[in-house]
Amino acid sequence: MGITMTIIDLLDLVLIITLLVCAWYALTTPDLFNAVIIFIAFGLLVALAWVRLQAPDVAMAEAAVGSGLTGALLLSSLSAIRRLQLKQTDQHASPDDATAK
Amino acid sequence: MTAGRGFVLLLIVLLVLVLAGIIALVTPDKARLADLAIANVPQSGVLNPVTAVLLNFRGYDTLLEVAVLFLAIVGIWSMARHARVWIKIPDTPVLVVFVRLLLPLMVIAAGYLFWLGADFPGGAFQGGAVLGGMGVLWVAAALWQPPASFRRLLRPLLSLGILAFTTVALLTLFMGYNLLQYPPAQAKTLIIIIEGAAVLSIGATLTLLFIGGFPKKRED
Numbered sequence: 001m002g003i004t005m006t007i008i009d010l011l012d013l014v015l016i017i018t019l020l021v022c023a024w025y026a027l028t029t030p031d032l033f034n035a036v037i038i039f040i041a042f043g044l045l046v047a048l049a050w051v052r053l054q055a056p057d058v059a060m061a062e063a064a065v066g067s068g069l070t071g072a073l074l075l076s077s078l079s080a081i082r083r084l085q086l087k088q089t090d091q092h093a094s095p096d097d098a099t100a101k
Numbered sequence: 102m103t104a105g106r107g108f109v110l111l112l113i114v115l116l117v118l119v120l121a122g123i124i125a126l127v128t129p130d131k132a133r134l135a136d137l138a139i140a141n142v143p144q145s146g147v148l149n150p151v152t153a154v155l156l157n158f159r160g161y162d163t164l165l166e167v168a169v170l171f172l173a174i175v176g177i178w179s180m181a182r183h184a185r186v187w188i189k190i191p192d193t194p195v196l197v198v199f200v201r202l203l204l205p206l207m208v209i210a211a212g213y214l215f216w217l218g219a220d221f222p223g224g225a226f227q228g229g230a231v232l233g234g235m236g237v238l239w240v241a242a243a244l245w246q247p248p249a250s251f252r253r254l255l256r257p258l259l260s261l262g263i264l265a266f267t268t269v270a271l272l273t274l275f276m277g278y279n280l281l282q283y284p285p286a287q288a289k290t291l292i293i294i295i296e297g298a299a300v301l302s303i304g305a306t307l308t309l310l311f312i313g314g315f316p317k318k319r320e321d
Contacts, residue, residue: 008161069233072234076311
């Protein structure tokens with residue numbers, strides 16, 4: 001088999017493996033904040049993959065919307081969830097705990 | 102690793118293998134739409150084949166895409182009518198200074214991407230996304246203090262894209278063409294009008310999605 005591997009092929013392979021690892025960690029990591037950050041990194045790598053597939057239009061849309069704006073939306077939802085949880089624990093806690101905080 | 106997670110992993114690996122097998126075994130059909138599209142790009146009014154497909158050959162799809170973005174903001178506003186724009190003033194001046202420097206550059210980049218879209222990779226969605234990103238930074242840095250007049254502008258701004266698109270669609274119908282079938286001489290003008298309106302609407306929509314409701318003033 002005369003398979004010759006160029007540097008570019010090697011980089012593609014690294015890209016694919018990194019994508020899969022990022023996807024796996026984004027789904028399985030228990031900390032939601034980490035999951036969002038890994039998801040943003042995943043989006044940027046997907047944009048790179050689109051560039052390698054010679055689809056620069058899709059790459060730009062993916063980097064801006066898929067990674068940037070979705071990441072911002074996820075982060076703001078995360079802070080909204082945290083605020084909601086904080087409010088709920090405040091209501092359940094005794095007055096002493098609330099003032100201690 | 103729990104048994105459930107192992108099962109999911111196994112399922113994913115199987116699915117990937119099956120999909121890879123299908124891709125490897127099935128020979129692509131000779132009659133691909135891509136060749137047809139590329140052959141007709143000269144008639145579309147633009148040189149970028151992606152823009153030609155999105156705004157001309159399959160303009161109907163893009164019209165619906167713009168409508169989906171519009172419906173998203175309508176849905177959010179009907180569920181949460183008012184949202185505070187300031188999350189909090191950042192503790193560090195770095196973000197504020199950085200955003201102040203970046204905003205004008207992002208406006209130029211968005212306009213450039215929109216204009217470039219006719220002939221090179223780029224276009225309304227990319228330009229609009231950059232505008233949206235600019236809006237998110239603007240809001241996150243708490244630089245945005247919307248005056249009453251600006252809040253009155255929001256609704257027209259959000260609906261501008263879908264309004265321009267449907268107007269052009271109806272215009273082509275009245276001129277005796279099919280829906281969104283542009284006369285070749287005016288194709289570029291019509292595409293630029295639609296994209297120009299869409300870039301503003303997409304930018305505004307993405308920013309307001311981030312705010313998550315009709316922006317209210319601090320005093321409200």
